Amino acid sequence: MSGAVATGLWPVQSCGLHNDVRTAHRAVATTSIQIQLDKHVTQLLRCRRCPRMKSTPVSGGATVSDVMIIGQAPGPREPVLQRPFAHTAGKTLFRWFEGFCGMNEAAVRSKIYFAAVCRCFPGKNSSGTDRVPAPDEIRNCSLWMDNEIQILQPRLIIPVGRLAIMQFIDCARVVGEAVSFPYRLEEVIGRKFRVARGGHRFDVIPLPHPSGASPWHKIPPGRALTERALKLIARHPAVATLCQGRRR
Numbered sequence: 032m033s034g035a036v037a038t039g040l041w042p043v044q045s046c047g048l049h050n051d052v053r054t055a056h057r058a059v060a061t062t063s064i065q066i067q068l069d070k071h072v073t074q075l076l077r078c079r080r081c082p083r084m085k086s087t088p089v090s091g092g093a094t095v096s097d098v099m100i101i102g103q104a105p106g107p108r109e110p111v112l113q114r115p116f117a118h119t120a121g122k123t124l125f126r127w128f129e130g131f132c133g134m135n136e137a138a139v140r141s142k143i144y145f146a147a148v149c150r151c152f153p154g155k156n157s158s159g160t161d162r163v164p165a166p167d168e169i170r171n172c173s174l175w176m177d178n179e180i181q182i183l184q185p186r187l188i189i190p191v192g193r194l195a196i197m198q199f200i201d202c203a204r205v206v207g208e209a210v211s212f213p214y215r216l217e218e219v220i221g222r223k224f225r226v227a228r229g230g231h232r233f234d235v236i237p238l239p240h241p242s243g244a245s246p247w248h249k250i251p252p253g254r255a256l257t258e259r260a261l262k263l264i265a266r267h268p269a270v271a272t273l274c275q276g277r278r279r
């Protein structure tokens with residue numbers, strides 16, 4: 032009985048047709064998401080809402096993905112090179128992904144959507160380090176992130192660094208998990224959280240910031256906890272699916 036399954040009552044077309052229909056639906060949905068995301072990124076790049084920022088926005092491009100990486104804010108190099116994590120922190124981040132997930136920098140950039148707490152370089156403070164974005168700037172830019180979450184409906188978000196983690200791990204957003212606030216990195220790195228934001232629920236697996244400025248991820252207990260987090264990311268179904276070259 033080729034092409035049909037005997038149920039005892041009625042011949043039912045086998046999964047071949049259903050698979051074709053599902054594939055067609057997925058293609059239409061992905062095209063629609065791509066159109067929305069293209070428009071979103073075009074508008075984001077024109078944003079000039081924060082007058083104290085020292086660069087125009089940096090975007091990783093309109094990569095439709097079930098996984099989002101959230102950085103903190105670009106440094107001085109990223110606006111010039113026009114991509115996030117373009118300098119030393121990026122080197123470490125992409126080495127982590129290559130070592131634990133088997134994805135090199137090109138694969139990560141082409142399969143994962145990059146966002147950030149703020150998309151513009153905040154400038155330097157009086158001590159010569161990068162200025163931490165102000166609350167009003169974070170609020171302004173969170174509208175872009177909320178829109179990205181609504182468009183992509185990600186299954187996994189990976190916030191990188193304390194400022195990015197704080198946007199997701201707080202009492203209001205974590206679903207069914209006990210975290211003390213304010214938290215220490217030791218309490219959140221190496222764990223997976225279920226988080227609600229923008230009317231959507233997703234997993235969050237935080238990473239420490241990979242910049243050379245903090246040795247936290249290189250010394251105990253940060254080193255082991257960072258490895259545990261990267262193993263959680265590698266095993267997450269959304270990442271496994273990405274490695275196979277498809278969405279959900």
Ligand code: SF4
Binds near residue numbers: 081088151
């Ligand atoms: S930080 Fe965000 S909200 Fe502010 S100007 Fe840049 S893109 Fe716009």
